[in-house]
Amino acid sequence: MxxxxxxxxxxxxxxxxxxxxxxxxxxxxxxxxxxxxxxxxxxxxxxxxFADFDAFLAELVRDRIGRIDEQSAALRRSAGTGTVADNLTTALLDVFGSVAVAIVGLVISRDGLRARLRQGGSVGIPLLAEATAMITVYLDAERELGRVAADADVDTLAPTLIGAGHLLFADREADREGTPPAPAAVRKVVTTVLAAVTRQP
CATH class of the missing domain: 1.10.10.60 (Homeodomain-like)
Structure with missing residues (x-):
């Protein structure tokens, strides 16, 4: 240019x-x-x-975390509508259907980037931590509405869903030629994890 x-x-x-x-x-x-x-x-x-390349990468990650925040607001608004399984399937497809899996791999592979993100107050694995918080807030809202059991441990269910979803997408990402998992496969993960706690209308 x-x-x-x-x-x-x-x-x-x-x-x-x-x-x-x-x-x-x-x-x-x-x-x-x-x-x-x-x-x-x-x-x-x-x-x-940007001050250096790690500063650039840190801002890239923070920008993509901002997208999770937007998705979180939309998911929270969906509480009480549709089905819990469908809402969470859509949320997982939105989170992992983007570049999130690749960014998580990037963060894990670069010590300087992780250090830069920690200086900015980031905890856990960026993107996965925010996605887990998103699912926790949603499940808590559904629990208050009676569509998730009152004794459901949402603080355990949320990271279980995110971890299972991440592995499902990461397996397809590994060879860079694989197609994303079908929505039905993601929904199967969701319904299996939540089988004991969801209350159908």
Whole structure:
């Protein structure tokens, strides 16, 4: 890109480029040069907007966590509508059907990135921790409405659903050629985990 030409929404352009690399080539291929090449901009652009590459990656993760926050609000609003299993199936497909699985792998593989995220107050494994909190809040709301048993341990059920969902999607992601699991497979996980605590109308 010519010098002096403003790049519209440069941060999002760089984030989107990083996501494409993650999904196509994996975390080992993710470098600052690869990102700027994929985004079609000059090599120095990334470092003009971020202190270093780990700072860029930390902001990428935080931006994607913001998307989980939006999904959480939508899931909470769905309490009392449809079925618990359908609502949670949709939530898991939304969370793991994106770049979340690849980002979790990225966080696990980069010590500097994990340290940067911890400095920002992140706990647990980013994205998975926020997704677990999302499911916990939803299940608690359904418990208050009587659609989940009053004695259901939502603090155990939520991470169980997220862990099972993550493994289901990660298995398909491992070879980068696999297709995402079918909604029916995700729903089977949900109904199995919640079989003893859901109350049908």
């Amino acid at each position: 010519p010098t002096g030409v403003a790049i519209r929404d440069v941060r999002e352009q760089l984030f989107d480029a990083a996501e494409r690399i993650l999904l196509r080539d994996g975390s080992n291929a993710l470098t600052s040069r690869a990102v700027t090449t994929e985004a079609g901009c000059a090599k120095g652009v990334l470092h003009r907007h």
